[in-house]
Amino acid sequence: MKGIYDLNRPAALTCPDCGGALQETRVDTLPYFTCHIGHRFGADSLEEAQFHGVEQAFEVALRALNERAALCLRLAETAEAKRQTLSARRWDEAGREARERAEVLIRFLGEEWIRPSMSPGSGTPDRF
Secondary structure (H helix, E strand, O other): OOOOOOOOOOOOOEEOOOOOOOEEEEEEOEEEEEEOOEEEEHHHHHHHHEHHHHHHHHHHHHHHHHHHHHHHHHHHHHHHHHOHHHHHHHHHHHHEEEEEEEHHHHHHHHOOOOOEEOOOOOOOOOOO
């Protein structure tokens, strides 16, 4: 499915646990985010949960691309065995495309993320 994607500012932040809308409140000067069923996050824990969700989504995409490449290879081999050359070539091309996209994603996942709430190189949140 080909679509037009545009990254506009979201109308609201959503709960990483349930997907419900988050409402921002403050306790003293610290922001807290609560969804309509009661999940509550401080800024650092919300950032951590969002980050985990992004990583998980990329892992799911990588798995799906790997499975697509494997399926296309099987279908190309089946078509080749039946001497369906055109079909075999099309399945092979689709499998190659899935592998190329997976390789792009692997390179992307290997890069470091900017994590403002983390100490550089420590993997732990900054403490102010």
